[in-house]
Amino acid sequence: MKNFIERSVLSFNLTKTVIYTLEYRIIYFLSRSFSPYVKAPHRENRKDLIEYLRNQVIEIHKIDAENVANNIYPIDVIIPKASRDHVKNLPKLLLDSLRISRRRKLNIKNDINQEDLGDTPDYLNRNYHFQTDGYFSEDSARLYEHQVEILFSGTAAPMRRRLIQKIKEAHSFERPIRILEIGAGVGTASVDFAKSFKYSSYIVSDVSSPYLKTAKKRLKGDFEFVKARGEDLPFKDEEFDLVFSVYLFHELPRSVREQVIKESHRVLKKGGVFAICDSIQKDDDPLLNQVLEGFPLDYHEPFYKDYTLWDAKNSLADSGFKNIHTDHKLLSKYWTATRD
Numbered sequence: 001m002k003n004f005i006e007r008s009v010l011s012f013n014l015t016k017t018v019i020y021t022l023e024y025r026i027i028y029f030l031s032r033s034f035s036p037y038v039k040a041p042h043r044e045n046r047k048d049l050i051e052y053l054r055n056q057v058i059e060i061h062k063i064d065a066e067n068v069a070n071n072i073y074p075i076d077v078i079i080p081k082a083s084r085d086h087v088k089n090l091p092k093l094l095l096d097s098l099r100i101s102r103r104r105k106l107n108i109k110n111d112i113n114q115e116d117l118g119d120t121p122d123y124l125n126r127n128y129h130f131q132t133d134g135y136f137s138e139d140s141a142r143l144y145e146h147q148v149e150i151l152f153s154g155t156a157a158p159m160r161r162r163l164i165q166k167i168k169e170a171h172s173f174e175r176p177i178r179i180l181e182i183g184a185g186v187g188t189a190s191v192d193f194a195k196s197f198k199y200s201s202y203i204v205s206d207v208s209s210p211y212l213k214t215a216k217k218r219l220k221g222d223f224e225f226v227k228a229r230g231e232d233l234p235f236k237d238e239e240f241d242l243v244f245s246v247y248l249f250h251e252l253p254r255s256v257r258e259q260v261i262k263e264s265h266r267v268l269k270k271g272g273v274f275a276i277c278d279s280i281q282k283d284d285d286p287l288l289n290q291v292l293e294g295f296p297l298d299y300h301e302p303f304y305k306d307y308t309l310w311d312a313k314n315s316l317a318d319s320g321f322k323n324i325h326t327d328h329k330l331l332s333k334y335w336t337a338t339r340d
Helices: 002-034 047-069 083-106 138-151 156-170 188-196 209-218 254-267 286-298 304-309 312-318
Strands: 177-182 199-206 224-227 240-246 268-279 321-329 332-339
Touching: 002 047, 002 083, 002 138, 047 156, 047 286, 047 321, 083 138, 138 156, 138 209, 156 188, 156 240, 156 268, 156 321, 156 332, 177 188, 177 254, 188 199, 188 240, 199 209, 209 224, 240 254, 254 268, 254 304, 254 312, 268 304, 286 304, 312 321, 312 332
Parallel strands: 177 199, 177 240, 199 224, 240 268
Antiparallel strands: 268 332, 321 332
16 A cells, blocks of 8 residues: 555656756747747756756655655645636736747846835845746735745746745654744645644744735635734744744745745744755755856846855854754755754
8 A cells, every 4th residue: 555655646746847847848939939038948958957857856856756655745735626726827928938938038127016015125125036926916916835846847836835844854743733833825735744744833924915915815724814024023022842844945035035034933843943945055965056146147036146155054043043954955955953
């Protein structure tokens, strides 16, 4: 039965990779055909690198399948979400790809309705990835998850879920826990984490009201939704057992990253776990250094290069965290740490 589950999950994940890769190629081809603004993405065409990445994609899908078979998380995190919505999004993704191409070609970084920003911090007042409306509209929120999976050829979800494995390797929770997710966006990781941990409360936090609104629509169960900055959390000291973030830190200035870590330490209970999933960094996998250098050339990521050079382990230790562990796979890196 275990082998059957592994083979089934692996087959499903590989099929997703084929679909998302095909969608990327279709969108790129049509964008080039219909838009004079399309700028070809920076691509490293070395055959050895392409083959290496292909093998790494298969490996992350194998890990995902093994984690399901070993009950690290349940198989229903793999079950496809609303395939009808997936198909319905494709025309919108195509149209948005034209807009994104125009911004990339003209290097337009702040094409956002200022009225939508409210009290958003200045560092977020930009079109990350050149996406329409940045993180500040419901249209952007509806397309975001699909766009991310296309970008990563269907590996974003397996890479995210590996953080669950790393947390469970670092700590065994003996009772229902209080969870805080920082920078939860549209709740993509929230779905998987809620199914993988027994919790007494789960707070989904983000700075974007439209993204939180979308998360609220998709998440069923006992969740609380709080608009909050990770560097200024509106919670009491020692309130949570688990605090985590997914793909947040590379979009923050270094000073804000450091403050998010300090705030996470403050709101964690003694013995609580802090966990991060984000991009790999320079020299984690030397063969991929060129990929890291090309990423900010394709997508507006002003803090990404500094992030790739940032010593997160040292920052965690300076903030008082202990038992710091790190690992990486494919394009993602993971940290877990505990508060004494």
